[in-house]
Amino acid sequence: MTKPILHTTNLSIGYHQECIAQVDDLNINKGELVAIIGKNGAGKSTLLKTLSGNLSPQSGKVSINNTPVCQLTALEIAKKIAIVLTKTDFSTHLSVQELVALGRQPYTNWLGSLTNRDKKKVIEALNLLDIAHKKRASCSNLSDGQLQKAMLARAIAQDTPLIILDEPTSHLDLYHKVFVLKTLRFLSKKTNKAIVFASHEIDLALQLCDKIILVHQAKVKQYETHQVIESNILNQMFPSELIYFDKNSKSFKIKDAIIK
Amino acid sequence: MQKPKRLLFLGILLVLTFFLINISFGSAAIPFEEVLKILCFQAEDSVEKYIVLSYRLPKAITAILVGSGLALSGLLMQTLFRNPLAGPYVLGLSSGASLGVALVILGSQFLSGLLTINLFNNTSIIIASSLGSFLVLLAVLIVARRVRDTMAILIIGLMFASFTAAAVSILSYFSDAEKLQQYIFWSFGSLGDLTWEEVIWLASSWFIGLSLSLLTIKPLNALLLGEAYAQSVGTQIKKNRILVILATSILAGSITAFAGPIAFIGLAVPHLARLIIKQSNHAFLFPACIILGSLLMLISDLIAQMPSFQFTLPINAVTSLFGAPVVIWLLVRKKKMSF
Numbered sequence: 001m002t003k004p005i006l007h008t009t010n011l012s013i014g015y016h017q018e019c020i021a022q023v024d025d026l027n028i029n030k031g032e033l034v035a036i037i038g039k040n041g042a043g044k045s046t047l048l049k050t051l052s053g054n055l056s057p058q059s060g061k062v063s064i065n066n067t068p069v070c071q072l073t074a075l076e077i078a079k080k081i082a083i084v085l086t087k088t089d090f091s092t093h094l095s096v097q098e099l100v101a102l103g104r105q106p107y108t109n110w111l112g113s114l115t116n117r118d119k120k121k122v123i124e125a126l127n128l129l130d131i132a133h134k135k136r137a138s139c140s141n142l143s144d145g146q147l148q149k150a151m152l153a154r155a156i157a158q159d160t161p162l163i164i165l166d167e168p169t170s171h172l173d174l175y176h177k178v179f180v181l182k183t184l185r186f187l188s189k190k191t192n193k194a195i196v197f198a199s200h201e202i203d204l205a206l207q208l209c210d211k212i213i214l215v216h217q218a219k220v221k222q223y224e225t226h227q228v229i230e231s232n233i234l235n236q237m238f239p240s241e242l243i244y245f246d247k248n249s250k251s252f253k254i255k256d257a258i259i260k
Numbered sequence: 261m262q263k264p265k266r267l268l269f270l271g272i273l274l275v276l277t278f279f280l281i282n283i284s285f286g287s288a289a290i291p292f293e294e295v296l297k298i299l300c301f302q303a304e305d306s307v308e309k310y311i312v313l314s315y316r317l318p319k320a321i322t323a324i325l326v327g328s329g330l331a332l333s334g335l336l337m338q339t340l341f342r343n344p345l346a347g348p349y350v351l352g353l354s355s356g357a358s359l360g361v362a363l364v365i366l367g368s369q370f371l372s373g374l375l376t377i378n379l380f381n382n383t384s385i386i387i388a389s390s391l392g393s394f395l396v397l398l399a400v401l402i403v404a405r406r407v408r409d410t411m412a413i414l415i416i417g418l419m420f421a422s423f424t425a426a427a428v429s430i431l432s433y434f435s436d437a438e439k440l441q442q443y444i445f446w447s448f449g450s451l452g453d454l455t456w457e458e459v460i461w462l463a464s465s466w467f468i469g470l471s472l473s474l475l476t477i478k479p480l481n482a483l484l485l486g487e488a489y490a491q492s493v494g495t496q497i498k499k500n501r502i503l504v505i506l507a508t509s510i511l512a513g514s515i516t517a518f519a520g521p522i523a524f525i526g527l528a529v530p531h532l533a534r535l536i537i538k539q540s541n542h543a544f545l546f547p548a549c550i551i552l553g554s555l556l557m558l559i560s561d562l563i564a565q566m567p568s569f570q571f572t573l574p575i576n577a578v579t580s581l582f583g584a585p586v587v588i589w590l591l592v593r594k595k596k597m598s599f
Binding site for chain 1: 474475477478481482484485486488489491492493494495496534538539540541543
């Protein structure tokens with residue numbers, strides 16, 4: 001059995017005294033692409049924050065490479081987990097290259113000067129995401145899809161075994177949604193990193209992910225993707241008066257749709 | 261990567277040029293060769309030598325310290341608050357420093373019963389002024405934690421400024437004429453009234469402020485992405501915030517103590533620096549702000565004491581006359597300011 005990169009034991013998550021969900025033990029291995037799905041407000045973001053060490057668990061623990069996250073300093077966590085957030089409200093003067101280079105901060109000296117190794121990692125990341133031709137462009141001049149690529153390149157440059165993303169496909173059109181998720185799949189296979197992302201794109205996640213983590217009714221549970229499709233879990237996720245899950249097409253359908 | 265370095269080099273040359281020009285001009289006409297001679301200690305004792313060494317040289321050095329220090333503290337605050345309009349003057353730091361100084365100059369007569377020692381000396385003015393700006397910055401920061409809205413933070417800074425202004429007017433109302441005049445002259449801002457001893461005081465505080473801020477270069481770069489990302493690359497957010505607050509209040513506080521509340525340099529220079537070197541990396545922005553701030557202050561001082569004038573304009577009036585249009589021009593031209 002392979003050693004998992006991310007592992008949780010008896011975890012329960014929430015803010016202050018209020019428990020949001022109990023987490024069945026999760027095991028995420030290297031090279032795996034994992035989607036966290038659930039309704040709005042189910043606790044996906046809380047789970048992501050707990051996994052990335054931003055929020056301390058109410059009980060139980062999160063381990064990365066067998067080390068509990070709570071025992072690590074901010075800098076040590078930075079070398080193990082890279083994040084990509086939905087909101088991008090950063091300085092628009094940054095060029096793509098500068099943005100990606102910021103991913104090297106955990107490794108640079110007190111002035112943040114880049115060594116040759118750092119520069120090499122930045123170029124590798126830019127090439128991997130096929131955005132090297134835009135490296136001098138200012139981030140404010142990028143399209144949403146290109147910006148997401150640049151953010152991914154920054155996370156890759158951080159050189160961590162685990163990348164956590166919060167809704168990487170929001171604001172994107174269908175083509176770019178698929179594009180970003182396929183890129184994530186490509187990255188997880190190519191670099192052997194574990195990639196975990198929260199998403200509302202259940203249909204797409206079912207086609208691309210190795211595992212699905214379902215956040216539903218104060219329970220967090222991990223499934224193999226085929227288990228999710230074969231069982232009836234997804235049908236219980238949403239109130240049944242509008243949509244239902246169709247096993248054959250592996251997608252949600254609208255009840256009583258006009259065009260049959 | 262080569263271009264910013266070349267620009268910085270060019271900037272240093274410009275600063276040196278204007279430093280010499282600044283020393284060469286004044287109400288008394290002294291030939292340039294004579295100035296050079298005096299600076300190289302080749303001249304014999306004369307009135308000219310006295311003017312250059314005891315008056316013009318400390319003034320030019322003060323201009324450099326003031327301009328660079330204010331520009332740097334403006335840059336630190338713009339990145340920390342993630343707000344393009346932040347600066348020591350706008351956020352009420354200068355007003356806080358004013359209140360501190362007002363308490364020392366104007367309030368000394370009320371406290372003289374308690375403190376018989378000479379309260380009106382350099383140390384107490386620096387401490388009062390730094391403490392004043394430190395307290396205001398701390399208050400703004402605490403509010404900024406609760407209110408995320410950019411406009412709200414600026415309005416709160418403005419409110420702190422008018423609050424301290426009100427406290428100062430109450431103090432002035434009860435002060436005698438001589439103390440009041442002393443305070444009013446201080447509030448006009450002036451680079452010229454510093455003795456060598458005071459210049460050394462200012463330079464030391466400037467140096468401490470600068471050294472502290474050097475430690476924030478890397479965290480400030482990370483903060484360009486926002487606090488969440490900064491934390492995810494290992495930045496110690498709290499430690500960095502404390503460093504920035506300390507550095508800015510020492511810089512802005514000591515400068516305001518000696519040169520008075522000087523507007524616009526802190527706000528406008530970081531934007532000009534970004535515009536010129538087209539970099540967001542603070543390792544480049546720091547020297548750029550120091551150079552550009554020094555340059556603008558030397559030029560403002562030249563304007564303030566135009567050779568044909570028999571008098572010197574308040575430096576604060578000059579920086580505002582030129583600074584305000586620059587900021588408006590920036591806003592109109594770029595439509596959107598960013599930090």
